Amino acid sequence: DVVMTQSPLSLPVTLGQPASISCRSSQSLVKSDGNTDLYWFQQRPGRSPRRLIYMVSRRDSGVPDRFSGSGSGIDFTLKISRVEAEDVGVYYCMQGTYWPHTFGQGTKLEIK
Amino acid sequence: ELKLGESGGGLVQPGGSLRLSCVASGFSFSPYWMSWLRQAPGKGLEWVAQIKQDGSEKYYVDSVKGRFTVSRDNAKNTLYLQMNSLRAEDTAVYYCAGAALGYWGQGTMVNVSS
Numbered sequence: 001d002v003v004m005t006q007s008p009l010s011l012p013v014t015l016g017q018p019a020s021i022s023c024r025s026s027q028s029l030v031k032s033d034g035n036t037d038l039y040w041f042q043q044r045p046g047r048s049p050r051r052l053i054y055m056v057s058r059r060d061s062g063v064p065d066r067f068s069g070s071g072s073g074i075d076f077t078l079k080i081s082r083v084e085a086e087d088v089g090v091y092y093c094m095q096g097t098y099w100p101h102t103f104g105q106g107t108k109l110e111i112k
Numbered sequence: 113e114l115k116l117g118e119s120g121g122g123l124v125q126p127g128g129s130l131r132l133s134c135v136a137s138g139f140s141f142s143p144y145w146m147s148w149l150r151q152a153p154g155k156g157l158e159w160v161a162q163i164k165q166d167g168s169e170k171y172y173v174d175s176v177k178g179r180f181t182v183s184r185d186n187a188k189n190t191l192y193l194q195m196n197s198l199r200a201e202d203t204a205v206y207y208c209a210g211a212a213l214g215y216w217g218q219g220t221m222v223n224v225s226s
Contacts, residue, residue, distance in 0.1 A: 039212075039213065041157070041213070043157075048207060048216040048217065048218055048219055049157060049207070049213075049216055050216070051212075051213050051214050051216075054212060054214070060214065090156075092156065092157055094157070094213075096212065099162075099171045100159055100171070100172075100173045100174070101159045101162075102159070103156055103157045103158070103159070104156075105156055106156045106157075
């Protein structure tokens with residue numbers, strides 16, 4: 001199975017400051033059609049996960065533009081330009097290129 | 113409003129069975145692959161099973177192969193997960209999701225314990 005490794009696992013951030021989460025896959029996530037199935041999800045406390053980003057960098061409808069995704073091959077990044085209180089929760093990357101689809105361990109974002 | 117709603121969870125003894133259902137409302141789910149995922153208490157997310165639009169292709173994580181069966185009824189906008197030979201390690205919140213995980217339900221808790 002493809003292993004997704006996130007860092008850091010804990011991310012204390014001051015309100016208004018930027019945050020960055022790294023995700024590395026154990027093999028390239030580029031598909032034969034050239035696309036890359038890499039997703040980012042946010043899970044607020046007590047809530048279902050919510051997709052933020054798909055295909056590496058495409059932001060879902062309703063997701064604030066302070067969230068951005070980037071990367072290629074095996075290295076990917078989720079960035080929050082200015083953290084707000086509502087961003088507290090756990091963030092997961094996930095690969096959909098290979099079955100079984102696999103998630104990173106999760107990064108817990110908290111406010112300092 | 114687009115919505116997915118799971119039901120069927122509960123407390124079951126090891127070796128027992130449960131059938132989860134997930135009803136889609138506000139949209140037709142027939143154009144989408146649909147999936148079941150789970151999250152054990154205090155743990156991360158795990159993809160359990162996935163089914164193609166017409167049910168012709170199904171995929172399972174190794175740990176549930178031979179025990180869980182995913183199915184769908186597009187006329188009823190409903191996704192199912194039949195879970196047999198349940199084990200303690202199957203204890204989790206089970207979510208249904210669709211459209212490349214763009215839509216999620218609220219989850220249903222499955223507790224396997226004697």
